[in-house]
Structures are given as C-alpha cells and as structure tokens.
Amino acid sequence: MFSKSAKYYDEIYAAMGKDYSAEAEKARGFIQAHKKSDGNRLLDVACGTGIHANSLSRFYQVEGLDLDAKMLAVARRKYPAIRFRRGDMTDFDLKRQFDAITCLFSSIGYVKTKSRLHKAIKNMTRHLSVGGVLLVEPWFAPDQWNVGRVFTMTVDQPDLKIVRMSRSARRGNVSILEFRYLVGTSKGIEHCQEIHELGLFKHEEYLGAFQAAGLKVSHDAEGLDGRGLYIGLKPPSSSTSTVQIAR
Template structure:
C-alpha cells in the first residue's frame, strides 16, 4: 500500500479537490455536531484532508504507512500523527469527530476487520460525536477485468499508471504498474492494492451495531457515497 509511491501520492491523485471535500465535510460537522472541537482522521495518508481541517478543529491523524506519515508531517507539522492499524489502535484520548475518508476503509480487506475498525473508531469517539466513513465500491458496482489508465503530466514529473481490476473472493485486486519519469531518469515498478468489497447492508449493520445511528449520502465527498452518524 503506497510503500513505493508515497512521494508521488499527491501527484497521482491531483484530480481530487481536497479543499472542496473538506468544505463539505466541515458543513456536515457543523450541521450535526456544531460543538465539535477535536477530530481524528483515520488513514490520513499524506495529510491533505488535515491540511484544511486543522483550521477548524484540533486534529490528529493515524495511518499504517510510515512513508505517507512522513509526507503528512512535513505538510502539517503541528498536527499529532500516529502510526497504527485502523482495525486495532489505541490512542490516549477520544474525539468529537472521527473520519475515515477517500475509501481508505477498504484496505482492512475482511468483514471481520471492518467490524474491528468501526469498533475502534467508535471507541475513540466522544458520546454525541460524529463518525464519517467514505466506503469503497460495493460488490455489485465493481467491474472485473476493467482496464484503467491514469497520467500525471507535470514539468518535472511524468507518471503513467495502469491496472486491470481483478476479483479474489470478496476483495478487489489492483496490481498497479507505474512508469515514473523524473530528471534523474525513468523508473518502472508494480504495487499491489487489495481492498474489501462489502454491501450497503453490511456497512449499515456494522456501523449501527457499533452504536451509531447511521445515515447515508449517495454522493458523499467524492462520488463513492458516505456513511455518517452520531454516537449514542
């Protein structure tokens, strides 16, 4: 997971408008928990969401990947960052808002790990706090054997990355092939991404069982939907 591409991550996802997404998220938080002061971003990656959210809340971030956290630390040096597995972490404090964005939840891979992750999220959520999860693609909307290609065209960085979507059990498999060009030369490598595929009812059942009165927004922040709700 992004062990080879951490330094290129922001360029790879240049098409995502983090500012707009965070404005929408801030509006959602203010609508449901206007008293919110603290926020935990689980699977925070390179800190692009935190870059915006830190202006509204006392933020913390958590991610499994130390390479991504290193980039996040440079971007948000004043934000506490923790390395940990989203399905099994323990932080010393709870938060008014816990978010897991941009389909990162899919990386827990199994339904049992999804249950463990959501339990961890709610354990770190204050009573009356807000949980927000952007899900990965549902099984019925996943296209097997679809070829996808993306490109980065910057003055000093050129990247072509492509993959064929595969299915193994209840997981999506992307063996992504990268061709990266810099002033130092051209490099090629492969990175494997394995993400769990769960139904809407499975997401809802696990979130509600964890004590969250779940609601769903079909569009979400990035077109993949969004589950959210208040902790009982």
C-alpha cells in the same frame, strides 16, 4: 501498500483533479449538521499524506493516523504543526476521544474482511466522545466491481512524468487493483508495481457495522465526491437505530 507510490501520491491525485479542500468543506458540513458534542477535536483515520487533515485544521483541532510509514513521512514533512501517528484502524489506542473521526477516500476498504470492518468501526467508535460523529467514505459494493478493466493516468510536469496503469481483478469479495508505474525524472526512468486489495462490502454490511458499534447511522448517497458517505452519531444513551437511509 503505498510503499512505492507515497512520494508521488499527491501529484497523482492532483493530476486526477481530486479537490481535497472542497471535500473537507463538505465533510465539515456533515459534521456540523450531525455533531451533538461541544468540542472540536478531529481525528482523520487513514489520513494518507494529510491533505484533508490540513484543510480541516482550519476548523478543528486535528490529528491524523495511518498505517503506512511512507505516507506518514510525507504528511509530517508537509504539515509539521499537525500530529500524525502510526496505527492500524482496527486496533489503534490513543486513550483519548474525539468529537469527529473521518475515514475518507474509501480507505475503509483496506480492512478487507467483514470481521475487520466491524473491528475498525468499533475501534473508531471507542475513540468518539458521546455526541461525536464518525464519517466513513465507502469503497465499492460487490455488485459494483468490474474485473478486467484497465485504466491509465498521467502526471505531466516539467521535471516529473508518471504513467500509471491499473487493472482490476477480484478474489471472492476482495477487489484487487494492480498498479504499474513508470516514473521519469532527470535522474532516469524507473518502473514499479503495487497490488492493492480492498474488501467489497454491501450497503447493509456498512450499516450493520455501525449499528453493532452502537452508532446511529445515516447514509448520504452523494457524500463528498459521489462515493456516498456513512455518518454515525454516538448517542448519549445506548439506544441504537438507523435514523435515515437516503440512497
């Protein structure tokens, strides 16, 4: 997935103006507004290079989990005090529970299918304490995805130049992003390519996955950066309902 770009991931999103620390602050606001458990253990699922995890570690006892060994290597090198584990969000088993679990920047889309969406939400819920909160930042819905769009972005640092071009495509309800990178350093210019595939799930499918896992779910249309946010609370009893939908 990120095997070619992991080492440039932070530079790319910094150049795009992604404000991880402001997002972490907003995530904390959602957690504190919904959480009913007393503890402060937090697991960032699909943590990538660990930037949200690091910001959140000012307030919580944080661990990170990701599938991609290269992303984890970057996270571990930058933040040695945080424990990062390798695992798949659909079936990891840490044998412990957390008061908050976050799955941010649309990482949930990488599960691709509705059945794996249910598996991932159920598995994260299994790792939540009673009264704990699950935050999931969604990917696009099927009616929001446009094919044939081409985008470029650049990183322009004195010793590192990157041009990333991407093109959108689609296979059924799976969005496809083809990325081409031209990376220039003093050692030379290299070209590499990655294909990312993310499932396009409807609002109702996200709600359904949270409810099927036994969570009380609400939706905030703005979320951390305009992508929206699903907030699930693990209730004390087995009662499940949608408490609030503000789209």
